[in-house]
Amino acid sequence: MELAYQKQNKEKFARYLFRRKIIFIIAFVGYVSAYLVRNNFKLMSSTIMATNGWDKADIAFLLSCLTISYGLAKFYMGALGDRVSLRKLFSISLGASALIAIMIGFFNTSITTLAILLVLCGVVQGALAPASQAMLANYYSNRSRGAAIAGWNISQNAGSALLPLIIVALTSMGLVVPETGNILMAFLVPGILVLLVAYLCWRYGGDSPESEGLDSLRTMYGDAGESNVATEEEREGLSYWQLIWKYVFTNPQLLLVAAVNVALYFLRFGIADWMPIYLNEVGNLSNTQAQLAVSVLEWVAIPGSLVFAWLASKYPNKMAKIGALGLFAMVGFVFLYEKLVSDGVTNYPFFLVICGILGALIYGPQLIVNILTIDFVPLNVAGTAIGFVGLTAYLIGNMGSNWLMPILADQFGWFWSYTVVAFLSAFAAVGYLVLSKTEEKVKVV
Incomplete structure (x- = not known):
């Protein structure tokens, strides 16, 4: 089925393969960026705790605000992704995450304010994993989908490892000084970087091959296009x-x-x-x-x-x-x-x-x-x-x-x-x- 389709639609199939690669890059880089504006508070929490005179219970409460709101949001934001444009949902949520991270950098002296911001961060971050994985599912056939999802999965490790390196670099340049409570740049620099990535996701992301004038996976690959769990x-x-x-x-x-x-x-x-x-x-x-x-x-x-x-x-x-x-x-x-x-x-x-x-x-x-x-x-x-x-x-x-x-x-x-x-x-x-x-x-x- 696939070979016959390729022979009859060489140009269209080539355009699909190109878009498939772009979609993977967007999903991968976008989700790496998600971690650049998710873990900032966690990494700087000891400084925030010392600067404000808080105790560990205060930090535990704030971290729970993020964890619980994120866990709940993965479900209802994932459901939203089935009804709206994945490209728009992903890029808007990523951009909103960046703005919230920047706001945390400016407003981190009130437990109430931080709790609200971290709940909001969890809500918008909850859209990113379902939306990026759904994009990949819509563009990759049975044979390649598993490898694409598996490759995408590494983005969470890359993002988790990259943010501390960025903060270390900012600290070495004197832009972040934890000893004095000067930590704004640990939120501002990653936030601005992720805003740029969010724009690229808006510009180059996708919803499905059909939304771009291409054929469906089942048309291109037959039964091997998508799972046969439902006709x-x-x-x-x-x-x-x-x-x-x-x-x-x-x-x-x-x-x-x-x-x-x-x-x-x-x-x-x-x-x-x-x-x-x-x-x-x-x-x-x-x-x-x-x-x-x-x-x-x-x-x-x-x-x-x-x-x-x-x-x-x-x-x-x-x-x-x-x-x-x-x-x-x-x-x-x-x-x-x-x-x-x-x-x-x-x-x-x-x-x-x-x-x-x-x-x-x-x-x-x-x-x-x-x-x-x-x-x-x-x-x-x-x-x-x-x-x-x-x-x-x-x-x-x-x-x-x-x-x-x-x-x-x-x-x-x-x-x-x-x-x-x-x-x-x-x-x-x-x-x-x-x-x-x-x-x-x-x-x-």
Whole structure:
């Protein structure tokens, strides 16, 4: 089907392939930029706390304003993306995020003001992941969609790593001086940069090939254009809300994907967020050694995710099985990590290697969630599905790790905290194995 179409429509197909590349660049760079105006408060929170004479509870409250509003917004902003222009939603939300970050730089002496700004930041940021992933889903066929989503997933690691480097550079130039409370440029410079990126997203982003006078994925690729979870006749016979009810809220496969993602978010934040305290208290490592371990975990996640992106390209309808293998391996590495720390980390270089492997096995299998979410729903409700899966992950997985990890550690010891992490890794692996059969059925390549 694809070869016949290419021969008959060479010029149009070439224009589609060019636009597909542009859409990936926009989605990737745009989401990298999202992190440049999302984590500014978190990185500068210690200075803001000291300057205003606040305590840790105040900062925890403010961070929760961002986390909760962001988690909720992923769902309803994702649903909005199914009804409006993805290009406009993405670029406007990104620009609004930049403006809010700049405002935080100017107005950070009032808890009430900061709470309002961080809630607003979470709301507009909630549109960015669903909108950018939906753009990719609309332009990439079954064979290439998994690799595109997997490649896009690295943008969150790149953005998380880039913002601290920008702030370090501004500090070295004397434009940011935390000791005196002079931190405006840590918000203003990234904000202005992201405003420029938002304009490029508005100018060059897209909604779908059809909106640009090109043919649909199914016309170009046949059954391999998009997942076969619903025929065109089935979709046309249902209203938008009926589609959401059938293919999102009561879709067994998507509900299992959401459950797997909850487990993976607990795994991710349970390890990464509690690593500094755990390594200090139990491993007797210095703050510098603990921070280096966290950095290694995040940086190795990038090449680790690239490996999974390559596997997604090579085995486009077998990603669930690959994710399961990675998560079964994760069970063993979680217990090895706990053992090394509880014994006092006598071989620090080897310990850093283990931290790097943890990073690869956290983020690699997690990107598969994004691939399966899009595979298991019709494209016209992809944004809602992405938002729903993200909502459950943040409100149950992330918040659960924030509360359950320290409670278990205080009551029974850190070993049992990480036993729960290992159990959830095994649960997610089994979930992927169950989903692998459906993946091969709906994703013709």
